[in-house]
Amino acid sequence: MDNAPDLEMNHLPMLARTHLAACLEGKPGFKDREKWVKLLPPLGKQGACFVTLTHKGALRGCIGSLEAHRSLLDDLLDNCLAAATRDPRFRPVTRPELDEITLEVSILTPAVELHYQDTEDLLAQLQPGVHGVILSHSGRRSTFLPQVWEQIPAKETFLNHLCQKAGLDGDCWRRKPGIRVYRVEKFKEIKS
Incomplete structure (x- = not known):
């Protein structure tokens, strides 16, 4: 991720939140793919990430990929929705609850x-x-x-x-x- 300034990559949790909020409201998720890949080229490259959700400091969901097998953007969007709705340790996150949840995105190096x-x-x-x-x-x-x-x-x-x-x-x-x-x-x- 060295070829993207940290300031720009700090937008990843916001991208995940925007996508997740739309999905939880029953709307289509992320729409501006080309714009974000142009702004942050690493999003278009293969990458692996985990998305962690916490509520008042307690784990509320965490799902991710250990190996890169799709674009970082696709991995981010799929994993944020999975962390909120398919982590078997927790009930699915609701839209009102999302406002109380903090998101963290971890981009993995190859193991x-x-x-x-x-x-x-x-x-x-x-x-x-x-x-x-x-x-x-x-x-x-x-x-x-x-x-x-x-x-x-x-x-x-x-x-x-x-x-x-x-x-x-x-x-x-x-x-x-x-x-x-x-x-x-x-x-x-x-x-x-």
Whole structure:
């Protein structure tokens, strides 16, 4: 995302909110595709993002893509609607409720495999607050964005929760699962 000034990319949460509000009102969503791709060329390129919704600081929905498979704009629009209406952990967001929700957009770098010898080496390589982590084990997979380190700063506990999120026992990370890491560039909505 280096080829777009941060100030312009800070518009991503506003774009997501505008699309989401229209969809929740039963109207067609985003209409100005060419305008925004021209203004922010990275939106037209393949990209992966997560959209996180919070209400008074509490998670209200979070859906995203781990790998780029469509334009960043399409990923943003689809993931914001999915976070609001299809996150299985929460009931769908209503239009009146949207006014109380804050949106954050996290654009992911490509994930890279973390090569490690043992649990000590794994723990030494993880960078809290920097790395998003994807854990794969026994045909299951889960991820935490780098922001999750704010709630779970201890590496062992972070990995325990990541295993549990994948539906595995909490210490599965001690049995040499696949670990990939990524970074994010995040853009949080500023509420007045």
